[in-house]
Amino acid sequence: MKDRLPRKLAAILYADVAGYSRLTGEDEDATHRTLTEYLDLISSTIESHGGKVMHYAGDAVLAKFEAVVDAMSAAVAIQDELKTRNEDVPDSRKVQFRIGVNLGDVIEDRGDIYGDGVNIAARLESLAKPGGICISDAVRSAVGKMLARASP
Amino acid sequence: MKDRLPRKLAAILYADVAGYSRLTGEDEDATHRTLTEYLDLISSTIESHGGKVMHYAGDAVLAKFEAVVDAMSAAVAIQDELKTRNEDVPDSRKVQFRIGVNLGDVIEDRGDIYGDGVNIAARLESLAKPGGICISDAVRSAVGKMLARASP
Numbered sequence: 001m002k003d004r005l006p007r008k009l010a011a012i013l014y015a016d017v018a019g020y021s022r023l024t025g026e027d028e029d030a031t032h033r034t035l036t037e038y039l040d041l042i043s044s045t046i047e048s049h050g051g052k053v054m055h056y057a058g059d060a061v062l063a064k065f066e067a068v069v070d071a072m073s074a075a076v077a078i079q080d081e082l083k084t085r086n087e088d089v090p091d092s093r094k095v096q097f098r099i100g101v102n103l104g105d106v107i108e109d110r111g112d113i114y115g116d117g118v119n120i121a122a123r124l125e126s127l128a129k130p131g132g133i134c135i136s137d138a139v140r141s142a143v144g145k146m147l148a149r150a151s152p
Numbered sequence: 153m154k155d156r157l158p159r160k161l162a163a164i165l166y167a168d169v170a171g172y173s174r175l176t177g178e179d180e181d182a183t184h185r186t187l188t189e190y191l192d193l194i195s196s197t198i199e200s201h202g203g204k205v206m207h208y209a210g211d212a213v214l215a216k217f218e219a220v221v222d223a224m225s226a227a228v229a230i231q232d233e234l235k236t237r238n239e240d241v242p243d244s245r246k247v248q249f250r251i252g253v254n255l256g257d258v259i260e261d262r263g264d265i266y267g268d269g270v271n272i273a274a275r276l277e278s279l280a281k282p283g284g285i286c287i288s289d290a291v292r293s294a295v296g297k298m299l300a301r302a303s304p
Contacts, residue, residue, distance in 0.1 A: 005180075005185075024268050025268055028157075028267050028268055032157060055207065055208065055209050056207065057212065058271075060209065062209070107181075109188065112208065114176075114184050114210065115180050118210060119172070119176055123173070
C-alpha cells in the first residue's frame with residue numbers, strides 16, 4: 001500500500017474575474033491591461049498579508065496562507081482597493097473579482113497546492129458576488145468576531 | 153491613446169480533468185497521484201509535438217503551438233495514451249481529460265497567453281466528452297483532411 005501523501009493545513013484564497021470572457025470579448029486590450037494591473041495589486045496584497053501565490057491561470061489566482069485571519073484580511077483589503085479603483089468605471093467595463101476563502105488540509109506538490117480544500121475554495125469563489133467574498137463554515141468559525149469588523 | 157498590445161497567432165490547447173472535484177472528494181491521494189502522472193505525460197507529449205506549456209492550474213493545462221497540426225497531433229496522442237492507461241481502471245475511478253483546441257491571436261505577457269482565443273479554447277474544452285477533443289471551426293478548416301486520419 002502506498003504511503004499517504006503528506007498534508008498541511010492552509011487557508012486557501014481563490015480569486016477570479018466575474019464575466020472575464022464577456023469583458024475580453026468586448027475589449028481585449030483594455031481588459032488585459034486592467035487585469036494585469038489588478039493581478040499585481042492582488043499579488044502584492046497577498047504577500048503583504050503573509051500569503052503566497054501558488055499559481056496564476058488567466059484571470060485566476062490561487063494563494064495560501066498559514067493563518068485564516070491573514071487570508072481574510074487580504075481578501076477584504078483586495079476588495080476594498082478594487083472597489084475604489086472601479087468607482088469611476090462604467091458598470092459594463094468594471095473588472096471585478098470574486099473571492100472564495102476556505103480552510104483545510106492541502107497536498108503540497110511541485111510548488112502548487114491540490115485537493116478537496118482547493119476545489120472547495122474555487123466553488124466558494126463561484127458563489128461570491130462580483131466584488132464580494134464567499135467563505136466556508138470552517139473559515140467563519142475560525143475567524144469568529146473578526147468578521148464583524150472586516151466584512152466589506 | 154494607448155498602443156495596441158501585440159498579438160501572435162497560436163494554436164491553443166486547453167485540457168482539464170472531467171469530474172475532478174468528484175474524483176478528489178472520493179479519493180484525494182489516488183486522484184492526485186494519477187493526476188500528476190497524467191500531467192507529466194501531457195506535458196511531455198505537448199513538448200515532443202513542438203508545443204509549450206503556458207501554465208498548470210490544478211487539474212488544468214494551457215499550452216500553445218505554432219502549428220495547428222502539431223496541436224491536433226498532440227491532443228490525439230494524449231487522448232490515445234490516456235485511453236490505454238485507463239483501460240483497466242473502473243469507470244468511476246478513471247481520470248479522463250477533456251481537451252479543447254482553438255486557433256487565434258493571443259496576447260503574450262509574463263510567460264502566459266491571454267485573450268479571447270484562450271477563453272474560447274477553455275469553453276471548447278468544457279464541451280468535449282471525457283477522453284475527447286473539441287475543436288473550433290478555425291481549427292477544422294486549418295487542419296482539413298488530416299482530421300479524418302487523426303481523430304480518435
